[in-house]
Amino acid sequence: MKAGLPLAGVALLAALAGFSLYLAGRHAEPLAIPAGPVDATPAAIQSARFEDGEGASRSLGQFAGKVVVVNFWATWCSPCREEMPGFVKLQSKWEGRGVQFVGLAQDDAAKVAAFGRELGVNYPLWLGGTEVMDFSRRLGNHLGVLPHTVLLDGQGRVLESRIGVYPEAALDARLASATGR
């Protein structure tokens, strides 16, 4: 009986610890999840071609020398749209410090343009056909899900590839380490 009381105390403390961890988990922001292995060379990444809003051909190679944040998204994907205002803020913050965001979508050009205007997106939103999701898969997105965010260094090498919503604060910290600032 005497030994029962300390044990009950331990049980109560452990239960409280467990419950508080449960609550912490419930209220955490949705996390980005590391994507799988990358199957593309830096040269292939930099030379892949897409179209801008005016139909002109574009490639990531035009941002060589910068840390590039490639965000795969779609107008119909609500988690994508939730994280984009954070990307707009980060593009403003990191613009003069060697960082360039690019959005890539397999989507309707008019919808993308309307969404970009409405949200005041301050980075290029490029378009493509099925090659957009093929490119995303080669950059580690084996599930074919959105959003998918990839960080490239100045030579087009993949620094990080994540699926799911990338919280603004976490990406801000990641950009600081990627740029050494």
Add this chain to the structure above:
Amino acid sequence: MKIPAATLAAFALAAGLAAAAPADEPLEPDRAFQPHARLVAGAHAAGGQERHGIDIDYRIEPGYYLYRSRLRFEVSPPALLIGPPEIPLGVDIDDPYFGKSSIFRDRVTIHLPFMVSMARPGRYRVKITAQGCAEGRICYAPFLQEVVVNIPPGYRVNDALSPRGLPR
């Protein structure tokens, strides 16, 4: 039966740790959205009419949903003609950008009606294009799925149900 307090403590802590674990990786689309096909031959629908065609039963994992308007079906070989899919209404969700979208959670059955009175026996593949999301986490780009249905020899749709002018 008396359970030792230390065991209870271990369970409580384990439960807490499990719940606090980082977000799990999303499921493969074929696990999140599981379609099954079955031949519907003469079953009575709610309205008392006979139905002939293929039912696609979707089992959808908790926390996931399918977009109603993004479902597409194609039967191959195309010798088996099907009419417009009969898709239930679904649940409306209000998207701040898109407005209302109809979605399916948990389970849904889509009926693909035959448009011919005689369906040639054989093995048919139904190719499905679908789109869906894991609630608040990720969305799946359009993905392809395939289910198989076998039509046994001697299968015959009631002639009275065959729309006029359609091939027999």
